[in-house]
Amino acid sequence: MDKTAPIPNSYVEAKRLIQEAKKDDQLVLFVGAGASIDSGMPSWKNAVKQIGNLLGISDINNSDYLKIPQYYYNSHGKQAYNTLMREIFKDGVELPVSNIHRKILKFNPRTIITTNYDNLIERASEEYGEIRQTISQDIDIPYRKYNKELIKMHGDFIHNNFVLKEEDYLNYSNNFKLIENYIKSIIGSKVLLFIGYSFSDPDLKQIFNWVKNIVGEDMRISYLINADSEYDENEEQYYKKLGIQIIYASKLNQNSNVSTNISNNLNNVLDYLLGSNNNLNLIDNIYNELREYDDFPYITIKYLNRIFIKYDMYISNDLFLCADQNNQKIQKSLNLLCSDLDEISDPLEKMKVKNIIQVLHKSMLRGIKSRGQIKEFSEQLKKDEIEEYVFTFNWRKLNELKDKNGTQLGENNGLLLLQQASISYYLGDYLSTYNYLKRAGLALFREHAYGLYYVSQINRKWIGKIIVEMPYRLNIDMSIVELIREEISNININQMLDRSIETTDKGTLIRDINGWHYSYTIFQDLYDLNIESFEQANTDYMFFQGVPAYERAAYKARDLFNFVSKNYLLLDKYKDIDDNYKLYARTILASVTSEEKTNSFDPLIYTGNIKKDYLDNFDLFTIVRYFSSSSDVYKLFKRYQSLSFIDLNNEGIEYLEKIIPNILSSHYKDELRNDIYWRVLCVCSFVKLNKNIVNLIIENFTDYLVDLDTIEHRDIIRQFFINIKNQNLVNNQNISQIQKIATQVMMIVIRSKAENISSIIYFFNHYLNEEDTEYDYNKIVDEAIKNNYDIALIYTYEFSNKGTQDRITTYFKNRSFQSKEIEIKTNIDLANFDIIELDEKIENDILNYLKTKDTRAEDEHMLSQDIRQITHGFTKVCIEKKEKIDKDTIDVISKYAMPEDRWLINYKNFNYEEFKLDWLKRCDRNILKQISANKVVKNEIKNRLIQSFKNNKLSSELEEIYFYYFA
Secondary structure, three states: OOOOOOOOHHHHHHHHHHHHHHHOOOEEEEEOHHHHHHHOOOOHHHHHHHHHHHHOOOOOOHHHOOHHHHHHHHHHHHHHHHHHHHHHOOOOOOOOOOHHHHHHHHOOOOEEEEOOOOOHHHHHHHHHOOOOEEEOOHHHHHHOOOOOEEEEOOOOOOOOOOOOOHHHHHOHHHHOHHHHHHHHHHHOOOEEEEEOOOOOOHHHHHHHHHHHHHHHHHOOOEEEEEOOOOOOHHHHHHHHHOOEEEEEHHHHOOOOOOOOOHHHHHHHHHHHHHOOOOOOOHHHHHHHHHHHHOOOOOOOHHHHHHHHHHHOEEEOOOOEEEEOOOOHHHHHHHHHHHOOHHHOOOHHHHHHHHHHHHHHOOOOOOEEEOOOOEEEOOOOOOOOHHHHHHHOOOHHHHHHHHHHHHOOOOOOOHHHHHHHHHHHHHOOOHHHHHHHHHHHHHHHHHOOOHHHHHHHHHHHHHHHHHHHHOHHHHOOOHHHHHHHHHHHHOOOHHHHHHHOOOOHHHHHHHHHHHHOHHHHHHHHHHHHHHHHHHHHHOOOEOOOOOOOHHHHHHHHHHHHHHHHHHOOOOOOOOHHHHHHHHHHHHHHHHHHOOOOOOOOOOOOOOOEOOOOOOEOHHHHHHHHHHOOOHHHHHHHHHHOOOOOOEOEOHHHHHHHHHHHHHHHHOOOOOHHHHHHHHHHHHHHOOEOOOHHHHHHHHHHHHHHOOHHHHHHOHHHHHHHHHHHHHOOOOOOOOHHHHHHHHHHHHHHHHHHOOHHHOHHHHHHHHHHHHOOOOOOOHHHHHHHHHOOOHHHHHHHHOOOOHHHHHHHHHHHHOOOOOOHHHHHHHHHHHHHOOOOOOOHHHHHHHHHHHHOOOHHHHOHHHOOHHHHHHHHHHHHHHHHHOOOOOHHHHHHHHHHOOHHHHHHHOOOOOOHHHOOHHHHHHOOHHHHHHHHOOHHHHHHHHHHHHHHHHOOOOOHHHHHHHHHHHO
């Protein structure tokens, strides 16, 4: 056949019938080894050849393809066989997804059946944003639940049930009974297209036998792509009688000499079969598909990629639209999209290119790269007023905008009503939100803005659900709640889409939103990037190419935020949405707080890890907005705290300078906005600050120090003052205000009389003392005496002047206690803080008290909490204050104390075979110093710490103790 020979009519008809089957959901694809050759997998022939070479067999014919693997199994056993097969078929190697796999998905088949073991189709599905269930063993069949499926009829390496040797084929019907029956049921009713098979493949022979035995001459015609051999008329006629039409790549190449590259041949045939039957070009197709998103202010990269992948284009990790540079047809289309509109002469083509570019501008896409040029989008996405005020927590401005819009509202402005619903939502007024959404839906439907109409209905159902579930908290009348309950029960988005002919082009996106599929997909992507980012932060690279995982995670999170906020989706606090942001925050914090790795085997060659150096404004917003409470934010930062403070870039610093005044000036004291303040304060307790930020916070600090809030947030308060001290931001200008804050905090704690929070009193006393500032403790002492809050007086004594110390000493001399137990506890604390001496009388009082306890208390599980506190405190005082501890004291403590105190009271002569490392955590610094000063004891504990470290069982707290005291 010469180069101008036409494509055979039978191939034209085959293409039409295949596309018709595709459209009617009647097409099933069988995918063989040839489809994965371009990704680096061997063909059947080459795989068997590798096995044969190891057996010394070089002359292999088609009939040996099952015998050769069987020979190896028989000769070397199961383990060696499994290891070799995994090596040959590259199990565990992440091979690249090829265009062949992407084109396979473009057929949009409900069922794909493959005899391959690799995961390339699964990964292509993930890339395509397609949910497709994998079935690779009989037990998977009863649990089929997704619309699309990939049947691995020959098993895989994950389940170690791969079919390869002769014995596997002979026992197939027993080992894969359900899968075999299921596939046979499909064969008789569908149009089959075989991709990547050679006539020498035993897989193909097995399937053809099923076809022949099941339906004989009654089956629908099937199609097989022959990509590896010349056209053979006899062969064609033979298979035609079996009901299988062969499509030879050599005939489509318009050349009698078929290319030796099987992958190229397959690509050519797939391109032909997938090609449109009309004259629309790529630009037409892309333009038509992007019309689905006309109504939406923003479109995610995921949905754009879903379209462009169909046309062999893709969006790169750095957010440029790209394609294979060797594909001239695609490059021509990309060049057209890169062109200046004035250079396009065809008015219709110009209009379509303009519309495509306009849609692309409604995304995070940075531009287009073709082989000849790069078109960067100069205009960056800007936040509208609502987004800006939400992003900066400016509730005052949101209220002003709501009032302003209220003067312009009518029943024929659907977009404005939807915006007003959004404002009400962010202000926490859910009933107004619901009512605005109700009006917006009617208006948008009349305006034929169907995309946003469905958004309003999804929002309305979600907000209505919140109202129904929390009516009392929202203070909404129950008669209104019942009306809303009835109304939202009638909102069924999927039924609305099914009934509407005009909105079928919006269906995919709306169904994804309604079913949360877009959220689930992004979460999986962020989860994978979290792992990848961790690996990059802990790997020492000499060279690194590509976009860091933390940066790609930021693209994903920002993409989600833009999609939700710009499309007025009032779902950002839904758990499945904010879980994405929480995962992103953890990814970024883990990266920023990772240790810098700059070690190198050669000092002249720089190496390092890949990590983010700072938090930016979006990172800060994500943490403050989407973590449920200030307590969660505190736990987040404590988990990743490895630096004295976390760096911010200029955007991050400016962001704090902007949002803090907004929050302070909002005058909202409701539960949510009050906690927003504490979340921001918590962030400021761990990150880089400047004098302006510190002064903004300190000047208004006391406004938020109400009793319960102060007690609940005491750890955040403490951490904030530690942070500003570490950054040298305490100065003469703000120290007087810090004193006022400290006084107010201590007074609140004293009045609460809660002992478990009293340590913050010692913290502030020590803090002010270190700043070498004059502070009058009499007010604190007065309040503590008034409330009989002894621990506050004990914590204040060390830092007071002589006169105040005398007042405290006199108070305790005259103090009468409700019980002996309280007296003993107090005396132990007084001795510990050097307010009194641990004299013989006090020591005997403690010992006699303990001796009166029930002797059954020798069992540590029966010891009361009070006895534990007394014995622990007494042990510490003895260790620190007494040069020598007498035998009676050791005996009593050994009888009534917890195991760690029994060790502590006798640490020099303890049997260290019974020692537990966790006991070190209960020792304060002075005791640890004293213990580590004894060389024999130090070595005993040091050896156990080192052994635990080698076994990866040493906690971070114990690591710190080791390096400070025992290294």
